[in-house]
Amino acid sequence: MERYPLDSSRRDVMKALGAGAVLSGLGGTATAQTDDGETDAGQSSDTPSSGDGAGTVYEVETLIRGPPTNQNRPVDFFYQPTGLHVQPGDVIKFVFTTPDHNVVSYHPAFGMRRRVPTGVRAFSSPVLGWQPRSIADDQIEPPGEMGSAGEGGEQDSDGQQSGEQRGGGPREPVPSTWLYAFETPGVYDLLCSPHETYGMAMRVVVGDATEAPFETSDPNALPAPRAGPVELARETLTDPALEPSNIVEQGSVMWESLEAVGGQSGQTQG
Numbered sequence: 001m002e003r004y005p006l007d008s009s010r011r012d013v014m015k016a017l018g019a020g021a022v023l024s025g026l027g028g029t030a031t032a033q034t035d036d037g038e039t040d041a042g043q044s045s046d047t048p049s050s051g052d053g054a055g056t057v058y059e060v061e062t063l064i065r066g067p068p069t070n071q072n073r074p075v076d077f078f079y080q081p082t083g084l085h086v087q088p089g090d091v092i093k094f095v096f097t098t099p100d101h102n103v104v105s106y107h108p109a110f111g112m113r114r115r116v117p118t119g120v121r122a123f124s125s126p127v128l129g130w131q132p133r134s135i136a137d138d139q140i141e142p143p144g145e146m147g148s149a150g151e152g153g154e155q156d157s158d159g160q161q162s163g164e165q166r167g168g169g170p171r172e173p174v175p176s177t178w179l180y181a182f183e184t185p186g187v188y189d190l191l192c193s194p195h196e197t198y199g200m201a202m203r204v205v206v207g208d209a210t211e212a213p214f215e216t217s218d219p220n221a222l223p224a225p226r227a228g229p230v231e232l233a234r235e236t237l238t239d240p241a242l243e244p245s246n247i248v249e250q251g252s253v254m255w256e257s258l259e260a261v262g263g264q265s266g267q268t269q270g
């Protein structure tokens with residue numbers, strides 16, 4: 001069971017939640033923050049008490065790795081971990097270790113069958129981590145439009161995307177991040193739009209509500225594309241390793257543990 005409590009992420013969370021949340025959040029968290037020099041990671045939080053008001057922050061990375069474990073994709077695109085169990089109020093900090101991914105909920109508002117708890121609003125991140133060199137020969141400004149929008153000192157879109165400050169000098173290799181707080185118990189399936197067809201999807205179980213009424217043991221029973229996970233994302237999300245009960249039991253499920261990836265699930269259960 002791997003957990004990623006990140007005390008230093010608190011500022012990012014507050015940034016994400018907005019100013020109002022910052023003020024109210026400060027009161028709750030300031031007391032828990034004993035001092036700056038030490039991390040509370042030492043006190044293993046194996047059973048974080050629910051309702052303490054201070055959500056644990058977990059990290060999920062966007063990764064690309066070859067060679068592919070499926071011939072229908074050029075390399076493996078995946079979230080790591082691919083399955084994660086959190087408690088209501090916990091936050092996942094998505095770290096775009098490799099660029100050009102996003103995090104999208106399967107939600108009717110996006111034209112897809114709901115694969116998040118009822119009542120949860122649609123959410124998605126931008127495609128993050130993008131840099132000009134990420135896409136060969138990409139042009140930020142179409143020919144002939146260079147400088148036409150310059151009113152002096154305008155920030156270009158590239159400067160805004162990561163939210164990181166960039167002074168002079170070389171860029172720091174700090175990955176973009178995006179945070180989401182999971183408040184409602186239940187099962188959440190998430191996808192990466194650019195790589196869903198390659199299987200880049202993940203499942204988050206919030207609390208101990210492991211029922212996934214949207215799931216079916218027969219992927220072919222799912223409606224046509226855009227109503228459910230398409231192509232290899234179906235394979236990812238229907239993998240035995242990502243069954244909600246297994247995610248709760250394991251705490252987190254690594255990409256390598258998926259049977260579809262070739263993980264040896266030692267226990268052969270009937």
Ligand SMILES: [Cu+2]
Pocket residue numbers: 062077078100101102192193194195200
């Ligand atoms: Cu992706």
